[in-house]
Amino acid sequence: MASKTDQLLIVVSILEGRHFPKSPRLRLVVRASFDGEQLSTDPVEHRDQPHFSTELAWELDRRTLHQHRLQRTPIKLQCFAVDSETKRSESAGYIILDLRSVQEVRQEPRWYPLLSSKYTKQRPALLLSMSLESEAKPSQPSPDRFRAKKAPPRQGPPAVTDLLPDQLEASLVPDQGYHQVGPAELCSDMFVLSVTVAFATKLEQLIPSTMKLSAEESGFFFYYTLLGNDITSEPFDNLLSPDFEPERASVRIRSSKQVLQSFLSQQPSLQIHLCCGNHSLGSTEVSLSALSAVSVDLENKAATVEGAFILKPPKRTRQALPALPADLQPTVGVAVTLRREEVTSQSVGTKEAHSDPPPPAPPPAAQRPRSSSPARKPPASPPLPPPSSHTESEAESLEEELQRGKEQAGQLAAADLELQSRTEAAAEGGASSVSVSAPKVSIPSSAHHYCFSLDLRGLRNLSLTHQVAATLRYSYPFFGSAAPIMTNPPVELQRNVEAPLPQSYCAFDFAALPQQLQDTFLRVPLVVEVWHRDSTSRDQLIGRASVQLSHLLSSERTRLTASSGEQSWRQTRQDRIPVVTAHRPSEAVAELSYVATLEDRGLVKAREVILPDSSQSEPAAPPQSPPRPAAPGLNVAPLGPAAPRDTPEYRTALELELWKEEQEDLFDDQLRRKELSHMKALAEEWRKRDREREAVVKKKEVEYNLLEEQLQKTLSDLERREKQLLEAEQETRRLQKELRVEHDATQRELQESSRRLQLDCDHRAVLERDKVRLMEEERARLLQQITDAASRYKQLEKEFQLYREQQNVRPEFRLQSEVNLLSLEKVELERKLESTTKSKLHYKQQWGRALKELARFKQREQENAMTRLKKQQAELEAMRLRYLATEQKEEVHQERRELDDIRNQLNRLKQQEEDRLGPASSQSGPAPTQSLNEGAEEHLSRLLEERDTLLRTGVYTHEDRIIAELSRQIQDAMRARGGL
Structure with a gap:
């Protein structure tokens, strides 16, 4: 795990913008993406100078930062214009930031132009600054430590390096085609910095046996960055024996020697990667410190760093590779050169073939390539960029191509003037003066003179939905020219329409061996690219068509005889080929559709061709570079001096004059055609705009008719809905009336049922009152009987006293008779008590049945009665329960008092009897006790039966007062029985 001091923050400050068009409805948002994480700024106003004032930061450690720098992970800023109403966003451009230029020192903000911006009138830009910040807080210096002050500077003129900023940067000047390093007042010299990748060995050691390369990753190539420009070499397929041409990438720098050396000393080492697709298989670093040494004299010679550098695999695959000895290490040969520019060189980022030893001279063309199309002229507009170019700035690459086209045109004009002056001097001075300085190129004796012509007839069967402004482009270096051949002007291609291609015929004269011609035609097809040119956007590649020249060799041969008597063979093929895309x-x-023709004009007559120096720099007809150069042993020297008109210089000068006249005629014809095409385009544009206006008017009429129909339909819908609404209102009133009548009837029924129920309840209450009155009368009768019994008891007591007095004379007889009499009275009293108890039990059973019947009636009535009646029933039920509870309580208290009186009387009788009889009457003592126990048992059973009867009715619960009172009496009776 990384320590706290290794944690860093990549901070990108987005300050403000400029050159944005004003739009009050839109808002600007900048979204930054790095390593899969996306951050965005707050929306700001879409005006000329929007102010963002936002910092975006990503956290990572130093090791991860180093890996990202090796992999060249970019920081991409995308600017979006967001509609504040529809929330729809549209890209306004983007900026690619290089992570390797981020330093821990705070840098000054720079203006970065937006690439691929939709605003073409002005080029918007953002003011940005990047820095690395450490998350660890800086340690506070100790108060005991002190630091010596710096010595004051010496008085004298300031050095050049003192006037420079701390961090030098190379800024591109697009219109001049060079990078400027340092202030403009100090930049007085032009330098060329070149990097050449020459060879590579032992590359197979970089791939472990466990690594699998994807099938989509075709070919290996070297990749490096030169002053912000991505450079890739030509791909090669074989790692065991890498076969690629040495390539040199050059950059023009405007600066001074001291400033440039200071700039190079600040630059990191040049990293060169061996890549396969998006994967880096190995990398090496080339130090630029030797170029920035003070001892280097750039005034007289060039500074060079060259050698074979060891390629090191990345850390993720280094463990899977075994340790290699020194002779098996993979290496790449690199040469970095810095020199002062003496002559005009190519523009920024151009790549040219380079080799340290001079390559063998290839057989040149027997004649100049002739063309009937003006496309073979030096291009006035930049050629289409190759689809495999690796550039970060599309706008800058287009400007560089434009500058390259201007320089090539200037070089061609200078070469024509120099060639003309040299041919005139050769005509005056003879052939001997030219042969000394001009190089000689040998042609094999078995080489044939060939003439290849290609006529692109037309395009048809377009499968795209939109219209295409088609321009065709192809190049075949075997014919002696690497410059691309393009058709001009673009043709409008539509679906189901065949578009002819004007001025698409082109012929090539070249010399080659027959076997070499067959091998090249069989191996290398002629690829024709179809591009769509748009004035408002970048050119777009539509597709490619491959012309198999091997089919031309198998076609029928026709013999031709020229006017001079020379015979030649011609082969012609006409065919239609598909145009396909890469994906x-x-x-x-x-x-x-095309027509290809190949003429074989026999052996080349000239054995040796003298080329002037200026022909080497002429881009229109460079020497042909076949895959296999001719052997130097085939050179044949001239037999003797030739006539002045037969010299190569004279023929070249004559051909140049004829070519100039032809070019002038072509130029005049082209101007006339351009004028006609412009007038035709203006007329077509006028007609097109008229048609557009008519179409817009018709479209508006159709829209208005549709809106009128919609309005009529809406009005009819509203009328229909209004009618439906009136009908619905009437239906609602009718339903309300019916509901009101039904509610009144229901209310009357409820009132009637309530009245009937009230009458029924009153009747039942009258019945209950009658029953209560009868019970009161029965109670009074029983009380009268008890009173009579008491009086009889008193009478008996008096008689018992009298009997005791009489028994004083005859105690046994009197006592026995009195006991018998008392037993009979006791039995009679018990019988009466039992009958009274039974009658009371019968009454209680009748009362329970009445309660059950009342409960069933109550349940039946509760199902049909309304809520208001429930309250009345509850009140009536509560009153009835309170009344019954009160009555039952009084009855229970009365019975308890009677039982207590009877118990007291029995106890007194028992006590008197014991006092009278004494010990002799102990045999008859248990009888009253037994009768008392039986009375208590009967009272307890009666209480239990009453409680169970009330509970079985369903009207009472254990929480009711009467049930609680019965339970308490039962417990008291049980305690009293236990006491007896």
């Missing part, structure tokens, strides 16, 4: 090779975008 959909099975589907044809369009169909191209």
